[in-house]
Amino acid sequence: xxxxxxxxxxxxxxxxxxxxxxxxxxxxxxxxxxxxxxxxxxxxxxxxxxxxxxxxxxxxxxxxxxxxxxxxxxxxxxxxxxxxxxxxxxxxxxxxxxxxxxxxxxxxxxxxxxxxxxxxxxxxxxxx
Ligand code: ZN
Numbered sequence: 001x002x003x004x005x006x007x008x009x010x011x012x013x014x015x016x017x018x019x020x021x022x023x024x025x026x027x028x029x030x031x032x033x034x035x036x037x038x039x040x041x042x043x044x045x046x047x048x049x050x051x052x053x054x055x056x057x058x059x060x061x062x063x064x065x066x067x068x069x070x071x072x073x074x075x076x077x078x079x080x081x082x083x084x085x086x087x088x089x090x091x092x093x094x095x096x097x098x099x100x101x102x103x104x105x106x107x108x109x110x111x112x113x114x115x116x117x118x119x120x121x122x123x124x125x126x127x128x
Contacts, residue, residue, distance in 0.1 A: 011072075014127055015042045021074055023127040025120060032101040033083040034125060040074035040081070042122075047073065047109045049096070049121055073108070073119040082118075 016022050019042050025035035050067040076082065084100035085108075093112045097120060098105025108120035 011042070014122070021127075025074060026126040026128055027099040027102060027104065027107070028124065028126045029104045030099060030102040031126070032099050034085055034099070034107070034120060035074060035076065035081070036083060040076045040120065043073045043075035043119065044071055045073060045119065046071050047119060047121070049106045049109060049124065052104055052106070052124065068123075070121045070123055072122040074122060074125075076118040076120070077116040079118060085118075 014022055016038070020038045021035060021040045021042070022037060024033055024037055025040065026033055046069055048067055048069050079085070086098040086100040086103060086105070087110070088096040088098060088106065090112065095110045095112065096106030097108030097110060097118065099107060105124075106121075107124040108118060110118045
């Protein structure tokens with residue numbers, strides 16, 4: 001119950017009444033701007049993202065068992081909406097989103113079967 005309440009408080013600071021991001025979405029590590037305010041829609045979906053690390057170890061590691069199931073995301077329907085974003089190589093049908101500047105990630109998730117859904121995990125980015 002307490003967890004739910006704190007989620008709601010945090011959400012009201014991040015999500016506008018029409019369900020968009022109020023603040024800019026930035027890389028947690030280097031502050032690179034990923035999304036401008038109002039460009040993404042808040043979405044709830046359970047997605048598994050491997051633990052954050054540099055791109056090189058992301059793609060070379062075959063052990064994808066370490067990570068988190070995250071359920072709060074910023075949903076963007078067009079990759080040109082992003083200010084800056086990078087992608088990993090395909091992992092099956094999945095591409096992970098990474099910071100374009102410092103290449104930390106994954107900060108988000110994209111499935112090749114759905115070209116209009118790019119998810120950025122709320123817990124893996126900074127808001128300012
Ligand atoms: Zn970065």
